[in-house]
Amino acid sequence: MADVIIVGAGFAGLSAARELTRLGRDVLVLEGRERVGGRSFTGEVGGVPVDLGATFVGPTQDAVLALAAEVGCDTVPTYGHGKNLIRWRGRVRSYRSTIPRLSILELVDVSRIQWRFERICRKVPVADPWTSPIAGELDGQSLEQWLRSMHAGASTRDLMAIMARVTWGCEPDAVSMLHAARYVKAAGGLGRMLDVKGGAQQDRFLAGTQQIARRMAEHLGERVILGAAVRRIERRAGTLTVVSERGEFTAGAVIVAVPPEHRDGIAFDPPLPGEYEELARHWPQGHLSKAYAAYERPFWRDGGCSGEALSDEGPVFITFDVSPRDTGPGVLLGFTDARTFDPLTPEKRRETALAGFAALFGDAASTPIDYLDYCWGAQEFAPGGPTAAVPPGSWTTYGRWLRAPVDGIFWAGTETSDVWTGFLDGAVRSGVRAAGEAHQELTRRS
Numbered sequence: 001m002a003d004v005i006i007v008g009a010g011f012a013g014l015s016a017a018r019e020l021t022r023l024g025r026d027v028l029v030l031e032g033r034e035r036v037g038g039r040s041f042t043g044e045v046g047g048v049p050v051d052l053g054a055t056f057v058g059p060t061q062d063a064v065l066a067l068a069a070e071v072g073c074d075t076v077p078t079y080g081h082g083k084n085l086i087r088w089r090g091r092v093r094s095y096r097s098t099i100p101r102l103s104i105l106e107l108v109d110v111s112r113i114q115w116r117f118e119r120i121c122r123k124v125p126v127a128d129p130w131t132s133p134i135a136g137e138l139d140g141q142s143l144e145q146w147l148r149s150m151h152a153g154a155s156t157r158d159l160m161a162i163m164a165r166v167t168w169g170c171e172p173d174a175v176s177m178l179h180a181a182r183y184v185k186a187a188g189g190l191g192r193m194l195d196v197k198g199g200a201q202q203d204r205f206l207a208g209t210q211q212i213a214r215r216m217a218e219h220l221g222e223r224v225i226l227g228a229a230v231r232r233i234e235r236r237a238g239t240l241t242v243v244s245e246r247g248e249f250t251a252g253a254v255i256v257a258v259p260p261e262h263r264d265g266i267a268f269d270p271p272l273p274g275e276y277e278e279l280a281r282h283w284p285q286g287h288l289s290k291a292y293a294a295y296e297r298p299f300w301r302d303g304g305c306s307g308e309a310l311s312d313e314g315p316v317f318i319t320f321d322v323s324p325r326d327t328g329p330g331v332l333l334g335f336t337d338a339r340t341f342d343p344l345t346p347e348k349r350r351e352t353a354l355a356g357f358a359a360l361f362g363d364a365a366s367t368p369i370d371y372l373d374y375c376w377g378a379q380e381f382a383p384g385g386p387t388a389a390v391p392p393g394s395w396t397t398y399g400r401w402l403r404a405p406v407d408g409i410f411w412a413g414t415e416t417s418d419v420w421t422g423f424l425d426g427a428v429r430s431g432v433r434a435a436g437e438a439h440q441e442l443t444r445r446s
């Protein structure tokens, strides 16, 4: 028995529990995995902690930065000294800043599309995007269709495809233009979302992001139950019974803090209004994977390289230097394209990822001292990430039910946030918002 039961111990669920505890409520967090953190999961390569899921934070992500400071987790700047590399049309070139060195014509086209995109963002209200006068038009097409309607050049479309892969874990033809515009606006614009300095990749946590979740869980103690996948939520006369793999629990309110797609794994009794079920089926998670290679030293720094690179050839399509120090070990992080990477055997994944690193940073990259990869889309329980890749039609048909409470059930998770949706920051904000809603409801009832 608790005042509020929270389903999911990611940043959203744990933040909700923390906020409710602060408001004097008794909580219970039920997590299906044997660990907390959800899409924040820290592993180790070459003895260095590395984030297999969420890694970076940046300015204006005030909710997660405040939380990290409260629980004593420090950030370091992302390494960015020297030249960035781009492997484009078979050649490796260097550049500085976020936009790679392309021809003048290609650069003009990138700026034109960026300008058009930002103008559309202005017309999309983040809280209720379906009310925009151009909602139907935007939600009736994919990002790819919009780019083609704007006559975007091949290089611009390839760059936008890289953005779609790393942002939503999908190709531009899988994501609604309305979703793309709302998402970018919630992050404060394309520059804020894509930049390292001054943007979402500016800083990272030396000990990894999962440490923040672990510390939140430590404070909550026995109120967090692991291995407790929730299978059913029953609603009877103002009491909610949550049936999990670790037993049944009752509460006055429930916060479901799992990605919209995973709500479909929970049976509601009596059933929720049809729109909620349809929403869960039309809000799929994207698929993104990561590969890490550790070396004795960050040898690319000797050649004046930042370790940051872009590639139009997979599977490694973006890299970062996440080495702890100049003296070593050197650690390269590569985002890999799940479509071609995930189906490979572990040996083949290692071979192709290292070949990708070597094509950018030279032969020395093919002989690491350690290697690790992680495929979020191939997970058995709660698969997918980094976030939802919402297809055309979903926002205008089901968007209004994304976080509308129903009979004492409240909805959290980064996908429900209006600020930095899809990011750790959005997850924290969503948890605090849902906690406030549940608290208010219990106060009203009593």
Ligand SMILES: Cc1cc2nc3c(=O)[nH]c(=O)nc-3n(C[C@H](O)[C@H](O)[C@H](O)COP(=O)(O)OP(=O)(O)OC[C@H]3O[C@@H](n4cnc5c(N)ncnc54)[C@H](O)[C@@H]3O)c2cc1C
Binding pocket: 007, 008, 009, 010, 011, 012, 013, 030, 031, 032, 033, 036, 037, 038, 039, 040, 052, 053, 054, 055, 056, 057, 228, 229, 230, 231, 257, 258, 259, 262, 265, 266, 288, 289, 290, 376, 381, 382, 384, 385, 386, 387, 412, 413, 414, 415, 422, 423, 424, 425, 427
């Ligand atoms: C590869 C990758 C890279 C990323 N990079 C960044 C980054 O650099 N910066 C950034 O800010 N964000 C990044 N993100 C996104 C970030 O990880 C997410 O936005 C954030 O972690 C979402 O938190 P959440 O609590 O909303 O959801 P989740 O973390 O998904 O938490 C939901 C929890 O619910 C549990 N669950 C699901 N179903 C049930 C059930 N039926 N019963 C019980 N438990 C259940 C899951 O196991 C999970 O623990 C990245 C994500 C990935 C995958």
